[in-house]
Amino acid sequence: MSIQTENMKEIFGKIDDLKAVFKVGERILPILTSLIDFMGEIIPLLENINTSISDSTNQMPKVSNQINNVTSATELATTEILDLVDEISNELNDIEQAITKILELNQTRDDKFNEIIKHVEKNDKVIELLNEYKTISTYDDTFNIVREVLAKISNDAFKITMSLQVQDITSQQLSAVNHLIESVNTRLTGLVKEIDSSDLKKEFGSMKWEDSESTHFDGNASYIDREHKQQEVDQIISDQKQVASQEEIDKLFS
Amino acid sequence: MELKFLVVDDSVTMRRIVNNSLKTLGYTNVVEASDGKDALSKLAADSSINFVITDWNMPVMSGLELSQAIRGDAKLGNMPILMVTTRGVKEDIVQALQAKVNNYVVKPFTPQVLKEKLDQVLANIS
Numbered sequence: 193m194s195i196q197t198e199n200m201k202e203i204f205g206k207i208d209d210l211k212a213v214f215k216v217g218e219r220i221l222p223i224l225t226s227l228i229d230f231m232g233e234i235i236p237l238l239e240n241i242n243t244s245i246s247d248s249t250n251q252m253p254k255v256s257n258q259i260n261n262v263t264s265a266t267e268l269a270t271t272e273i274l275d276l277v278d279e280i281s282n283e284l285n286d287i288e289q290a291i292t293k294i295l296e297l298n299q300t301r302d303d304k305f306n307e308i309i310k311h312v313e314k315n316d317k318v319i320e321l322l323n324e325y326k327t328i329s330t331y332d333d334t335f336n337i338v339r340e341v342l343a344k345i346s347n348d349a350f351k352i353t354m355s356l357q358v359q360d361i362t363s364q365q366l367s368a369v370n371h372l373i374e375s376v377n378t379r380l381t382g383l384v385k386e387i388d389s390s391d392l393k394k395e396f397g398s399m400k401w402e403d404s405e406s407t408h409f410d411g412n413a414s415y416i417d418r419e420h421k422q423q424e425v426d427q428i429i430s431d432q433k434q435v436a437s438q439e440e441i442d443k444l445f446s
Numbered sequence: 447m448e449l450k451f452l453v454v455d456d457s458v459t460m461r462r463i464v465n466n467s468l469k470t471l472g473y474t475n476v477v478e479a480s481d482g483k484d485a486l487s488k489l490a491a492d493s494s495i496n497f498v499i500t501d502w503n504m505p506v507m508s509g510l511e512l513s514q515a516i517r518g519d520a521k522l523g524n525m526p527i528l529m530v531t532t533r534g535v536k537e538d539i540v541q542a543l544q545a546k547v548n549n550y551v552v553k554p555f556t557p558q559v560l561k562e563k564l565d566q567v568l569a570n571i572s
């Protein structure tokens with residue numbers, strides 16, 4: 193076989209390969225077109241998502257600050273309520289003291305009255321009138337009723353004070369929410385940073401967080417079921433005390 | 447022995463509530479601190495304080511750290527400590543016991559519970 197024939201065979205072989213490539217290309221082309229169309233649609237969508245996340249992360253510090261404001265406002269309001277309750281309690285105490293004083297004076301008056309009676313022993317009419325006067329001018333029973341009412345009001349006022357523990361508990365719950373928002377913000381910021389780092393650096397740098405360094409709250413703080421909770425605590429303490437420490441065990445064996 | 451309490455809590459509300467509760471129980475000698483570090487300063491400045499009631503979750507220095515600091519101090523080591531906190535899970539209570547707090551009250555508490563725990567602590571130390 194001549195060299196020319198050999199070359200021709202090789203050329204035909206290459207043409208066949210090329211045909212095969214074109215055939216594959218024909219099949220792939222619609223897929224590539226779809227892919228390009230898809231990319232064309234998804235890129236603006238990704239940009240939207242990026243902008244959305246950026247906006248959200250930008251809003252988070254504001255939300256966090258608002259939560260802190262709520263905490264401050266409720267603490268202020270609680271303090272005002274406590275002031276008023278204290279004032280009411282003090283006034284009730286003043287009234288209680290005044291009644292005690294009146295009852296003491298009544299006792300003194302009764303003592304004097306009995307002395308007077310002794311001096312008018314022979315005049316039955318005067319004694320009768322004086323006893324009648326004593327009966328109508330005594331308010332001890334009424335004062336005792338008032339005292340009971342005052343004690344109840346005082347007790348209720350103290351219950352209000354105790355109920356205000358809810359402020360501390362809710363402020364801890366809000367701190368937990370704040371911490372959660374901060375964590376989500378950090379994650380989202382990291383995500384956006386990968387998409388568009390330069391813009392995000394600016395946004396991240398401009399964010400101002402309040403109280404973001406430490407976590408001094410209990411996320412599980414709860415106002416309900418307090419009796420049951422204390423019982424559980426007492427049980428745990430009791431169980432722990434029953435278990436001997438390693439030191440105690442070591443002492444036994446030394 | 448006259449009791450002088452140091453009430454440690456970062457919440458103004460809680461400090462007042464504990465203070466008011468102590469008043470109703472007849473204890474009027476009370477000093478306040480807003481965190482563990484503040485409490486240590488108050489303890490250093492006032493040697494007549496002989497009972498600490500502390501919250502756990504506080505900025506700067508927690509109640510647990512305060513308890514550990516007190517127990518590690520030669521002068522204050524035997525100070526009675528009552529922990530009053532919202533933390534009620536077993537791990538926390540065990541941690542508090544390891545820090546050698548004398549007793550533990552969960553918030554929200556009632557004056558009866560506070561009295562009961564105070565009495566228990568006082569009975570154990572006397």
